[in-house]
Amino acid sequence: MDVGSVGESRGIVHVVDDDSDIRMAMSSLMRSIGFTARTYAQGQDFLACERPEKPSCLLLDVRLARFSGFSVQNEMGKLHIEMPVIFITAHSDVQMSVRAMKAGAFDFLTKPFRDQEIVDCVTKAVQIDQRRLIAQRSLSEMRGDYFLLTPRQRDVMALIVEGLVTKQIAAKLDVSEITVKMHRKELMTKMRTSSVAELVIKAVQLGLCEPQQSRATAFGGDERE
Numbered sequence: 001m002d003v004g005s006v007g008e009s010r011g012i013v014h015v016v017d018d019d020s021d022i023r024m025a026m027s028s029l030m031r032s033i034g035f036t037a038r039t040y041a042q043g044q045d046f047l048a049c050e051r052p053e054k055p056s057c058l059l060l061d062v063r064l065a066r067f068s069g070f071s072v073q074n075e076m077g078k079l080h081i082e083m084p085v086i087f088i089t090a091h092s093d094v095q096m097s098v099r100a101m102k103a104g105a106f107d108f109l110t111k112p113f114r115d116q117e118i119v120d121c122v123t124k125a126v127q128i129d130q131r132r133l134i135a136q137r138s139l140s141e142m143r144g145d146y147f148l149l150t151p152r153q154r155d156v157m158a159l160i161v162e163g164l165v166t167k168q169i170a171a172k173l174d175v176s177e178i179t180v181k182m183h184r185k186e187l188m189t190k191m192r193t194s195s196v197a198e199l200v201i202k203a204v205q206l207g208l209c210e211p212q213q214s215r216a217t218a219f220g221g222d223e224r225e
Contacts, residue, residue, distance in 0.1 A: 009036040011055035011126035016040045016072065017088070018065050022111075026059055029115055030122065043072035047079065055130035057106065057122055062089040062096065073103055082132060084125035088113070142202055145191050153187040156180060160196060161203045 013030045017023050018041050027037040040046045043064055058076075062069040073085055084106035089096070097108040106125045109118065149157065152173075159169045166184070170177045193199045203209050 010034040010123075011057070011130065012036045012038060012052065013057055013059060013122055013126070014038050014040070014046055014051075014083075015059045016043050016046050016064070016069070017059070017061040018042065019061070022061070022088075026118075029118065033119055033123075035122070035126070043067040043069065043075075047072065047075055047081075051081070051083075053133065055126045055133060056083045057125035057129060058083055058085045059118075059122070060085055060087055062087050062100070063091060070099070070103070073100075073105065077104075083129050086118075086121055086125060139205060142191075142206055146206060148190050149187055150183075153183050153190070156183040157187050157191070157199065157203070158208070160184065161200050161209055 010033070013026075013035045015023055015026045015030075015037060017026070017039075020041070023039040023041070027039050030037040038049070040049070043060070044067055046058070060069045060072055064072070069087055069089075076082075076085070085100075085104070087097075087100045087105050087108045088111060089108075090111040100108045106128070107121050109121065146154075155173060156169060159172060164172065166177050166180050170180045173180070188194070188199065191199060191202060193202060200209075
């Protein structure tokens with residue numbers, strides 16, 4: 001495995017190709033536009049490598065000597081490697097490109113390709129992966145916030161998201177309205193939300209309910225007595 005310099009960059013571009021000339025050319029091009037380049041002669045080397053949690057994409061040759069590009073893509077799914085895949089090949093056909101796209105490839109490029117073509121494709125792919133990482137980190141933070149809630153606060157949150165108001169929640173949990181309001185205030189603070197609408201959105205993102213299952217959004221985020 002040839003590993004490019006690692007440091008602050010626009011992102012990481014992994015290149016899997018058994019042609020050393022292609023690896024060198026792609027590595028040089030990616031570095032010239034500010035990306036970190038990591039190159040591999042075989043797909044197994046890429047699958048086994050350590051992958052930093054940075055915006056990335058994979059340039060993957062379809063016809064590798066021992067382990068095809070499609071096999072690499074399949075293994076990525078099993079290993080939950082989610083970076084965008086850009087297939088590159090000198091032997092393109094419609095059936096092959098359709099197969100790649102159906103399997104979730106970001107793009108399919110035929111050699112020889114223009115430098116600008118690959119630069120544009122890689123840039124878009126890395127930008128998409130950056131958005132994925134931001135969303136993933138946001139979800140992780142939300143899960144951490146939810147973990148801090150007490151069991152009673154989770155009960156109150158679930159009923160708020162369901163669309164119940166203070167009086168109804170108090171009756172459902174057999175507690176006072178003051179107690180419900182106290183739990184509501186504390187859970188809203190812990191979840192870093194300022195309205196019921198925001199709380200519902202986070203509940204949906206956390207998988208605590210389906211969008212259509214919540215009636216709380218109909219209240220416009222306001223508490224109704």
